[in-house]
Amino acid sequence: MIKEYIFGKPFETYAVVDRTGIITEVANEDVAKRIGFKKDEADRALSPYGGITWDDSEYVMTYAVDMGKDDIVYGLGENIRGINKRGWIYESKCSDDPIHDEFKSSLYGAHNFIMMSGEKVYGLFIDYPGRVIWDIGYSHINKMQVLVCSENFKLYVINSEVADKKEQYRDIIKQFRKMIGQSYVAPRWAFGFQQSRWGYQNQGDIEAVVENYRKNNIPIDAVYMDIDYMERFKDFTIDSEKFPAFEKFVSKMKKQHIHLVPIIDAGVKIEEGYDTYEEGVKKNYFCKEEDGNNFVAGVWPGRVHFPDFLNAQARDWFGNGYKVLLDAGIDGFWNDMNEPALFYSEKHLKEAFDEIETYKDKNLDIDTFFRLGNIVRGLGNNLGDYKSFYHRATQPEGEMLVRHDHVHNIYGYNMTRAASDAFKRLVPHKNILMFSRASYIGMHRYGGIWTGDNYSWWSHILLLLKMLPSLNMCGFMYIGADMGGFGGNVTEDLLMRWTELSMFVPLMRNHAAAGTRNQELYRFTDTEAFARLVNIRYALIPYIYSEYMKAVENNDMMYIPLSFEYPCDKYAVNAEDQMLVGESIMIAPVYTQNATGRYVYLPENMTMVRIRAVNDYELTECKAGHHYVDVALDEVVFFIREGHALPLAGSGQYVDDIDVGEVTLLRAEGSNADYELIWD
């Protein structure tokens, strides 16, 4: 059962699309009090808050609830920390920040959905596109306080009538997922291995990558084109020196079963003669400052304008921009920098230079020197800048002027919606790969996401694992992290362990930043091991794709915390580093350097699969309980659930090369469990 509480006059985010069975109440003071909301009286004695710029005047409504010692809070989609979100303070604010450490409070997405598992089990979705703070046991270890910076928002409380706790969890998730609409379905080739690097400069670089992968028998389906393919970072352009015959090149690659996937940035370069810029200006499709001038921010090309993606006409216009690439044969895109990331605003930058000048020739001490650093650091993604521009948002009742910070979290979402709508118009019979960096609940209908600019850190293997279920809860099904890490320098063992997790994730993309160590899979000592591992991935694709499709169709999760499936098993309830993937298997990846194995908890009897290559594996029956499992660096260990079977195909050098006619069913000895494959 879903109850909707309407506070004030909410902005329509289009997060909720299926209103079947929703019971609506307009929240007057009595109602607000009953559900635990009140005009903000949050206890802030324990400020400051981690990573959050605190402005008391902004927080208007607070939802406060006491938590039992063992209550668990699931959710918040793309975020740091655990599957259990307790013990930190999070901010829903799409943020371009590559340092995903424990101290952060936001990543690129803003996903205001949690499920509380305590005396009562219920889901809570706050549909508000501005700032929401989730203080989940940070200020007080046993209190949750949710602060909303507005009097205008919708709150959804989802309860389940089902008695069984296990069914309750899934029922609440399914109700929520149904309400927000079915998830985007990625094309099947996008489940193949994909290679990316910010640094491939031209078609020669890309061809060399493909050649190396093919030569080493490492399957691959796609190569990405990061910002350097464009003419000076201008959207919908192709640098003709680097790609002298782009369309031919796309077609040549396709013959080798390689899809090229270019990046599209949110900001449009300010440059006379550049058609996208000129048309945007002419038709008033860019975000504006209070005085009516187009807002000027700095991103890759320097000064840009931001398309007003909240405006339906602007969306149509920007969406049409993809046509030039679609026409060239491109069938996949990633939308980036759409939080929107801004290095600086023109206005703020001027002020910064003026202030810096006042420090010249002074004795810079503790205060003034740190201030100097803060001036420069404070230029990027500045809240003041987000408060200085406006949208002409298309709302059910017509066009509405709204300041960016109040709708910040749906900007990237609407960029991706623009692209997706355009694909339906322009290439209605094609399934285009689309994923985004920034997102909000609702965007899952238009594309997937990758988890942004992570690092070559061991902790980021585990972070990926922990995010998978919470992303699923919010409808994001085509998901993945930059394998090997985007920033920083990878080591061979890190990349190998990461490969052993990413092989179970829909988006398996190796991506790295310019200036970091080369991390294509053929760059290390044991290329043969990488080849074996990626071949195992391809043998698993029929399973991964089938489970993905089933989860999408049933509004269900593909990555399931053990606590959801075994809610009365105290070890399962607290398991944060292993999980079910689909109906048949449990994974427990190694994420610690120099580890030669790990502890695994089996909530029930399972069949252990130890696999080194598609044709080199053993099955071992294991009893429920705690186990220490040896896992060599170049092998993968996972578990098949009792009564279930795992289909293993014969690999292939690209997805269409996989022969599902030759599937082996892995299952417990003597089991006759079957498996339903989805493979059109």
Place this chain on the structure above:
Amino acid sequence: MIKEYIFGKPFETYAVVDRTGIITEVANEDVAKRIGFKKDEADRALSPYGGITWDDSEYVMTYAVDMGKDDIVYGLGENIRGINKRGWIYESKCSDDPIHDEFKSSLYGAHNFIMMSGEKVYGLFIDYPGRVIWDIGYSHINKMQVLVCSENFKLYVINSEVADKKEQYRDIIKQFRKMIGQSYVAPRWAFGFQQSRWGYQNQGDIEAVVENYRKNNIPIDAVYMDIDYMERFKDFTIDSEKFPAFEKFVSKMKKQHIHLVPIIDAGVKIEEGYDTYEEGVKKNYFCKEEDGNNFVAGVWPGRVHFPDFLNAQARDWFGNGYKVLLDAGIDGFWNDMNEPALFYSEKHLKEAFDEIETYKDKNLDIDTFFRLGNIVRGLGNNLGDYKSFYHRATQPEGEMLVRHDHVHNIYGYNMTRAASDAFKRLVPHKNILMFSRASYIGMHRYGGIWTGDNYSWWSHILLLLKMLPSLNMCGFMYIGADMGGFGGNVTEDLLMRWTELSMFVPLMRNHAAAGTRNQELYRFTDTEAFARLVNIRYALIPYIYSEYMKAVENNDMMYIPLSFEYPCDKYAVNAEDQMLVGESIMIAPVYTQNATGRYVYLPENMTMVRIRAVNDYELTECKAGHHYVDVALDEVVFFIREGHALPLAGSGQYVDDIDVGEVTLLRAEGSNADYELIWD
């Protein structure tokens, strides 16, 4: 057996003080080749290197060795990553950098000692005070390459004749420790709990802290005075507005059994009329630029000079500075910012301002905008600045002019030596607490270290644990990390888990940075639990102090990796998150948020101690093997070794209050194991 190989004309660091039994060879080309050293031909195909500024011309000599798949490399003292250092590249360069994440290559110390455990087991100490790079399986997963940026250094290779592997490890460590001299012994009160915060402004703040601890029955022995106690950050001054009668205040605190521990910074403020500054200038005791002018850097007070700690007269002079505080009754100090940290150099800052000016009113794009950030970020701890000043180092053959970067790693060491020598001169009958941030091997004779400006991160609990044995290997016995984390905002559960590890560590100090959440132990919901935990610490102090004293006297380790004690047990060999503390116990702290327990490996039968308060505990006999152990947030679980006993005293509100007459011996049922207490 220790072999010393002398390359060129090494700078004398005084790291090695006991030459008994050392066999010396002067390393000509033949010798160099034999021991694996050669003129640098390191394979650098896989640059860039993590966090290291690479200048090919600097690296002169390389020691290269192949590693077997299962070889383990121990050592490098204060550092990031594991007990096993494989899989990363480290740089010996004392660094002021608070972000101790996986990606860094240096912390505050430079400890060039490793022990290789492979087909052969041997110790390796490179006595060179400039840059040394340890590429331990980074460029090639199975190669170690050590790069020394000089032709002048000493190499020590330590072998053991003992056949048994377990004895071999300890024998090698003891040989090395004997050679570098006995470790500093801290006063006993310094094993009590200590409270610090950058932010206590005056005596009222300190009194309030003490009152709160005493009121809540949380034992405490010391409060720290961070930089704000000084007059505008000038060494050896006390702000008389904040502390109007300092000597009286010190004495008042001492009556309450509280020791005050002020900070001393390396840089001396440039200010006419300030005696330390004026005397240093007059007597030429500051580091100089090439042209003979005193080098000007920026630190807390703004412009400072750096005392030339490598010069014996300058050391004496600076050491005498502590007298004003000793005279006031102070009996403990911490030396800070002595890498030396520099925010900027005067010269470099001027250039930065000039370059920033050229960017004004330009279109700042990907290249220029990032450059702007880099200009400001690059000001601090800049290698170019370290290359721009000189020491008049006192060497056996007389005074020697040496550029700072060639001796960078012994600067902090010699600041602490200056202090320690002064204490012996000025207060010969007193044992003064002294520890330092920067260090080099040899400094362990003069003081302890704390592990610098860590963060309120869960990962930093584990990092502390992993550093304990490698610090011991290098002679650092009085050690500890800022409990609860220095930077960032702590949570109650993080602080509690951290307390449960720090209670086993000599320096148990809660310290936090200005602007972060208050983290004194009485600031949270469960003050009573913190009180119970710190009382357990006090009950354990007789054991911790005894084991510390034994380890110091025997040149032995107090924190022992399981791999050292059980070298033939494959699970013990790879254990990175549990270890022996002294002869009687094994600890296995919980370091994961929301965890309700953890896995523990017992290499032999042990007695589990589950303790909630000094008088509230149970002993359980456990069999060797893998265990999952429940550990509630407010309790501690550790293990007593078979045939050993743990003395538990009756706690106390300060160390001198502990009654060792009332010791209970915890040991296995039926055991009559005894324990030798060291408590004068």
